[in-house]
Amino acid sequence: MLSKNQRKLIASMAQKKYRDLHGLFLAEGPKTVSDLIDGGIHPRLIVISNERPAPDAVKASGCETITVSASQFESVSHQKSPQQLLALFEKPKHTINNSAIHKELALVLDGIQDPGNLGTIIRAADWFGIHTIICSNDSADVYNPKVVQATMGAIARVKVAYTELPEYLLHYREQSTNPIYGTFLDGGNIYQQTLSQAALIVMGNEGNGIRDSVAEVVSHKITIPSYTKGLPGSESLNVGLATAIVCSEFRRRIS
Amino acid sequence: MLSKNQRKLIASMAQKKYRDLHGLFLAEGPKTVSDLIDGGIHPRLIVISNERPAPDAVKASGCETITVSASQFESVSHQKSPQQLLALFEKPKHTINNSAIHKELALVLDGIQDPGNLGTIIRAADWFGIHTIICSNDSADVYNPKVVQATMGAIARVKVAYTELPEYLLHYREQSTNPIYGTFLDGGNIYQQTLSQAALIVMGNEGNGIRDSVAEVVSHKITIPSYTKGLPGSESLNVGLATAIVCSEFRRRIS
Numbered sequence: 209m210l211s212k213n214q215r216k217l218i219a220s221m222a223q224k225k226y227r228d229l230h231g232l233f234l235a236e237g238p239k240t241v242s243d244l245i246d247g248g249i250h251p252r253l254i255v256i257s258n259e260r261p262a263p264d265a266v267k268a269s270g271c272e273t274i275t276v277s278a279s280q281f282e283s284v285s286h287q288k289s290p291q292q293l294l295a296l297f298e299k300p301k302h303t304i305n306n307s308a309i310h311k312e313l314a315l316v317l318d319g320i321q322d323p324g325n326l327g328t329i330i331r332a333a334d335w336f337g338i339h340t341i342i343c344s345n346d347s348a349d350v351y352n353p354k355v356v357q358a359t360m361g362a363i364a365r366v367k368v369a370y371t372e373l374p375e376y377l378l379h380y381r382e383q384s385t386n387p388i389y390g391t392f393l394d395g396g397n398i399y400q401q402t403l404s405q406a407a408l409i410v411m412g413n414e415g416n417g418i419r420d421s422v423a424e425v426v427s428h429k430i431t432i433p434s435y436t437k438g439l440p441g442s443e444s445l446n447v448g449l450a451t452a453i454v455c456s457e458f459r460r461r462i463s
Numbered sequence: 464m465l466s467k468n469q470r471k472l473i474a475s476m477a478q479k480k481y482r483d484l485h486g487l488f489l490a491e492g493p494k495t496v497s498d499l500i501d502g503g504i505h506p507r508l509i510v511i512s513n514e515r516p517a518p519d520a521v522k523a524s525g526c527e528t529i530t531v532s533a534s535q536f537e538s539v540s541h542q543k544s545p546q547q548l549l550a551l552f553e554k555p556k557h558t559i560n561n562s563a564i565h566k567e568l569a570l571v572l573d574g575i576q577d578p579g580n581l582g583t584i585i586r587a588a589d590w591f592g593i594h595t596i597i598c599s600n601d602s603a604d605v606y607n608p609k610v611v612q613a614t615m616g617a618i619a620r621v622k623v624a625y626t627e628l629p630e631y632l633l634h635y636r637e638q639s640t641n642p643i644y645g646t647f648l649d650g651g652n653i654y655q656q657t658l659s660q661a662a663l664i665v666m667g668n669e670g671n672g673i674r675d676s677v678a679e680v681v682s683h684k685i686t687i688p689s690y691t692k693g694l695p696g697s698e699s700l701n702v703g704l705a706t707a708i709v710c711s712e713f714r715r716r717i718s
Contacts, residue, residue: 331700331701331704332700332704334691335687335690335691336689336690337689337690337691365691432711433714434590434591434592435590435591435592435714436589436590436592436620445586445587445590445707446583446586448704449583449586449587449707452700452704452707452708453707453708456687456708456711456712457711459688459690460654460712463654463655
């Protein structure tokens with residue numbers, strides 16, 4: 209049986225101010241919840257329908273678990289198709305480890321707005337073994353339930369940190385000679401560039417691309433060429449797709 | 464002023480049976496509507512809010528155009544954020560031109576279910592100059608309003624045809640020695656394969672991949688390798704992302 213306060217807390221997770229206030233976020237479904245527990249994220253409260261057996265990760269977590277009826281579960285779920293299991297997790301506080309990041313590839317997101325795009329980018333990063341994503345403070349929140357669900361558990365493995373972007377990039381450039389790549393419509397053909405496996409890759413906002421103050425710190429402008437041979441249309445590739453293609457092209461070089 | 468029948472017709476476009484019955488589909492927004500007109504798709508009825516000037520393509524189309532108030536427009540729009548312009552278009556009847564298709568790269572979709580994924584795939588095809596997509600009859604409908612909007616006008620340039628898949632592929636194999644590529648978890652590393660620019664590329668259903676009867680006709684199994692080094696998780700890449708990466712890798716070879 210869920211208390212009125214527990215119900216209110218679960219409902220409040222749709223809003224960033226309450227996620228920040230409580231330091232919690234919501235995840236739903238056996239795969240996502242299990243992946244997060246296995247990834248070392250701490251569950252604070254687990255709610256499960258009495259029609260579903262608890263996954264092993266949930267049993268082993270030692271976390272308070274409340275069993276409810278299927279109809280009660282549906283009344284608290286944020287999903288259109290409730291998956292009979294949800295959990296509130298403590299938001300991990302990811303700090304950027306500079307000595308580690310200088311040795312690997314990391315993504316930088318400059319003002320990505322759409323939660324679906326952020327989720328897509330995190331999944332692509334996970335697939336290609338990129339462990340850190342640095343977002344400008346005005347980017348979509350990784351703990352938005354839509355992002356959490358879109359990542360299919362990948363946020364258990366990819367650290368997403370928020371910071372003031374131009375400042376961070378200037379600091380990176382002072383400490384490291386690694387390239388800072390950025391995608392621009394007028395960049396060099398990515399397929400023909402030398403690509404370093406220790407670098408930052410900056411992706412820009414859906415409508416406006418990379419803002420000027422960030423673009424100034426980019427050392428290598430790259431682009432994914434279009435193959436429409438000057439035909440009209442297709443003037444942009446969705447930023448989620450573009451990020452996946454860029455990650456693929458970087459990793460291909462070590463394949 | 465819209466008649467009651469016109470309102471009903473616009474509302475009915477959410478359902479495939481009415482799109483099929485009337486041979487029409489709905490598109491919204493100045494960019495998508497203009498792209499479709501410019502791409503030679505015939506508009507049958509255009510509805511525009513009196514708060515927006517008609518784009519040039521609409522003016523030049525000679526199509527019946529009804530001007531309504533902004534609030535009337537909102538009452539017929541299928542969009543959460545109405546863009547003051549919508550049109551009903553005649554569904555083009557795309558037939559598969561075999562002599563043309565044997566000389567180029569085409570995508571084959573085996574049971575793609577999600578309208579958003581189909582829209583993503585059409586945009587990726589458009590970017591990479593792939594002009595034909597052949598879908599199994601049980602794939603999502605390209606004229607679903609969600610797909611139309613997700614393609615951002617790319618359906619004006621990419622032909623999407625529906626057919627019985629195993630039969631079509633058997634026929635293709637009889638008439639051509641071109642490779643038929645398919646993506647499988649146990650396929651060969653795509654980065655290390657010889658890739659032909661005259662071929663079919665088969666992508667499978669979101670949950671089940673390529674069905675057996677289709678897999679039997681695939682001549683080259685390929686895969687996008689993961690870079691997670693045996694870590695748990697990330698066991699699949701969304702099919703929209705995977706298609707974009709595969710198209711990128713094929714086109715890179717002629718870059």
